[in-house]
Amino acid sequence: MNQTNSITHFTRNSFTSRKEWYERVAKWLFQGMAFALVVPLLLIIGYLIYKASPSLNWSFIVDVPVKGMREGGIWPAFIGTLYLVVISLAISTPVGVLAAIYLNEYAKDNWFNRLINMAVINLAGVPSIVHALFGLGAFVYAARFGYSIISASLTLAIMTLPVIIASTREALASVPMNFREACWNVGATRWQTIRAVVLPNSISGILTGVILQVSRAAGETAPVMFTGAVFYKAIQKGDLLPYQLTDQCMALSMHLYTVATQVPGVKESIPFATAVVLLGSVLLVNASAIALRVYLRNRKKW
Amino acid sequence: MGDNQNSVLAAEYPAISDSKPVSRPRRPYWVITAERIFEGIIRLSGVSAIIFVLAIFFFVFKEAVPVLFSDNFNITQFLTSTKWYPTSAVNVRYGTFSLIIGSFSVTILAMLIAVPFGLGAAIYISEFCNKKLKETLKIIIELLAAIPSVVWGFIGMTVMSKLIVNFTNAPVGVNLLNGGLILAFMSVPIIVSIGEDALKAVPDSYREAALAMGTTKWQMIYRVLIPAAKNGLLAAVLLGIGRAVGETMAVLMATGHSVHIPLSFLDSIRTLTANIAAELGEAPAGSEHYRVLFLTGVLLFCITFIVNLTADLVIRGVRRK
Numbered sequence: 001m002n003q004t005n006s007i008t009h010f011t012r013n014s015f016t017s018r019k020e021w022y023e024r025v026a027k028w029l030f031q032g033m034a035f036a037l038v039v040p041l042l043l044i045i046g047y048l049i050y051k052a053s054p055s056l057n058w059s060f061i062v063d064v065p066v067k068g069m070r071e072g073g074i075w076p077a078f079i080g081t082l083y084l085v086v087i088s089l090a091i092s093t094p095v096g097v098l099a100a101i102y103l104n105e106y107a108k109d110n111w112f113n114r115l116i117n118m119a120v121i122n123l124a125g126v127p128s129i130v131h132a133l134f135g136l137g138a139f140v141y142a143a144r145f146g147y148s149i150i151s152a153s154l155t156l157a158i159m160t161l162p163v164i165i166a167s168t169r170e171a172l173a174s175v176p177m178n179f180r181e182a183c184w185n186v187g188a189t190r191w192q193t194i195r196a197v198v199l200p201n202s203i204s205g206i207l208t209g210v211i212l213q214v215s216r217a218a219g220e221t222a223p224v225m226f227t228g229a230v231f232y233k234a235i236q237k238g239d240l241l242p243y244q245l246t247d248q249c250m251a252l253s254m255h256l257y258t259v260a261t262q263v264p265g266v267k268e269s270i271p272f273a274t275a276v277v278l279l280g281s282v283l284l285v286n287a288s289a290i291a292l293r294v295y296l297r298n299r300k301k302w
Numbered sequence: 303m304g305d306n307q308n309s310v311l312a313a314e315y316p317a318i319s320d321s322k323p324v325s326r327p328r329r330p331y332w333v334i335t336a337e338r339i340f341e342g343i344i345r346l347s348g349v350s351a352i353i354f355v356l357a358i359f360f361f362v363f364k365e366a367v368p369v370l371f372s373d374n375f376n377i378t379q380f381l382t383s384t385k386w387y388p389t390s391a392v393n394v395r396y397g398t399f400s401l402i403i404g405s406f407s408v409t410i411l412a413m414l415i416a417v418p419f420g421l422g423a424a425i426y427i428s429e430f431c432n433k434k435l436k437e438t439l440k441i442i443i444e445l446l447a448a449i450p451s452v453v454w455g456f457i458g459m460t461v462m463s464k465l466i467v468n469f470t471n472a473p474v475g476v477n478l479l480n481g482g483l484i485l486a487f488m489s490v491p492i493i494v495s496i497g498e499d500a501l502k503a504v505p506d507s508y509r510e511a512a513l514a515m516g517t518t519k520w521q522m523i524y525r526v527l528i529p530a531a532k533n534g535l536l537a538a539v540l541l542g543i544g545r546a547v548g549e550t551m552a553v554l555m556a557t558g559h560s561v562h563i564p565l566s567f568l569d570s571i572r573t574l575t576a577n578i579a580a581e582l583g584e585a586p587a588g589s590e591h592y593r594v595l596f597l598t599g600v601l602l603f604c605i606t607f608i609v610n611l612t613a614d615l616v617i618r619g620v621r622r623k
Contacts, residue, residue, distance in 0.1 A: 219450025
């Protein structure tokens with residue numbers, strides 16, 4: 001009995017309570033910082049939706065702009081963005097996935113492949129306006145595509161390429177090495193292994209990465225502004241295939257810039273509604289990619 | 303023993319002891335060829351990133367080159383003069399100094415806001431909050447990163463500029479402060495996600511060792527975690543800078559449009575990127591003005607190249623350890 005009493009227990013003294021106090025302050029401070037990023041954003045988005053509400057309905061999306069874009073809808077811009085996104089990703093996805101397969105499955109760790117990695121990182125960091133200059137110099141003038149959907153899509157494709165490479169690589173790297181070794185041991189070649197084992201097991205991760213690039217391609221303005229997007233293009237209301245590849249087109253992001261800064265006397269809710277439609281579609285696409293990723297992560301067996 | 307085994311094998315598998323080699327079933331010739339070709343395509347795609355980086359530099363530089371030999375242009379003036387009169391009839395001047403200062407000032411202001419908040423949020427997400435909140439915050443940060451720059455610019459023009467005019471009595475709301483705030487919002491997601499990765503990479507044994515010595519979480523963070531994750535955090539900041547320097551539409555719409563060196567937070571400025579976006583449409587293709595804009599693009603390319611390369615080297619330094 002005596003012995004248990006002699007054990008010294010920790011007691012609160014001024015030193016430990018000061019420590020606790022600092023800890024609590026630090027926690028609240030960091031928490032405040034984290035929420036300071038999130039809360040204003042939600043308020044801003046709420047405000048945008050509130051200001052956009054007079055124009056925000058289904059017919060706004062499928063109508064064509066009228067009266068010099070001061071009234072009406074955004075159909076030509078919406079469908080134009082769809083064109084640009086689909087074509088650019090149709091170009092960048094195969095190249096990006098194959099490049100990632102090379103880097104993850106074939107490349108040895110030597111100076112040349114380190115150079116490729118460095119190039120991927122730098123390509124991802126090139127400012128969008130420099131991509132625009134490149135698209136203008138290379139596709140519009142040098143390749144003689146002119147100002148067209150194909151020039152704009154190629155520019156966007158090169159812009160989205162490095163991120164597709166990076167996300168695909170991550171998906172490929174998450175397939176355990178044992179899977180490959182098992183396949184090699186039954187005599188499969190490298191490519192057979194990739195086709196039969198690595199790709200089926202990583203396809204969902206690759207898809208998620210590509211879907212995330214949909215929103216990036218849809219949101220970019222500068223690269224399409226100088227390579228193929230125009231202020232205004234007359235098309236039929238609700239027309240699903242209004243553009244040729246060599247046409248210029250309208251784009252949602254560009255349209256927002258135009259109605260917000262270039263056209264005087266626009267009905268006030270129109271730019272807000274355009275911003276909300278652009279923001280809404282981008283966030284919707286991203287949220288579905290994230291949901292897909294969470295679902296697949298929970299289902300994963302290894 | 304060995305002999306015995308061989309004879310057993312020979313009895314059971316006559317094919318092995320018969321010295322006739324068993325030929326492996328061969329795949330059809332065209333399958334092998336197709337595979338070779340396909341692997342060739344894969345290798346070619348692998349090199350594509352290098353090709354594109356070089357192509358970007360080549361084409362942008364190619365459009366810019368003729369102006370280097372023009373009479374109206376000299377490189378010192380281009381980098382150090384504040385006189386930007388590209389369309390003047392009699393007194394053409396291509397000095398980008400105030401644009402460079404514009405780019406740097408707005409980037410620095412954005413970083414002053416984004417770095418503490420971004421790293422603070424990264425620390426909170428990585429160390430303090432529970433798992434569920436962590437997942438939610440990470441998803442929100444990821445969605446934050448997806449907001450298009452033109453929407454940010456629009457927010458700057460409408461919401462932020464109104465707030466700035468209300469609170470500071472500035473004559474116009476589109477100015478350096480506005481651009482800095484918007485850019486801070488835009489570069490925070492990348493700082494948070496890379497910073498959080500860096501903190502996650504610190505082994506748990508470091509944390510346990512510190513806590514076992516009786517430190518509080520906060521002492522553990524600033525004495526152990528931050529020094530250990532220093533390089534990763536630095537890389538996060540550098541990538542944030544890279545994003546902020548290269549951002550175009552948001553600063554075009556949110557910083558106003560005057561080419562001069564800002565003296566206060568409430569001055570309007572113009573950045574290198576916004577300048578290209580604003581004037582490229584008006585400059586006739588092949589004109590001197592057009593080529594100078596491409597030269598500005600080369601300058602931007604070099605700046606972001608250096609920043610990203612440094613960030614990469616810093617991150618690689620972490621991995622090697």
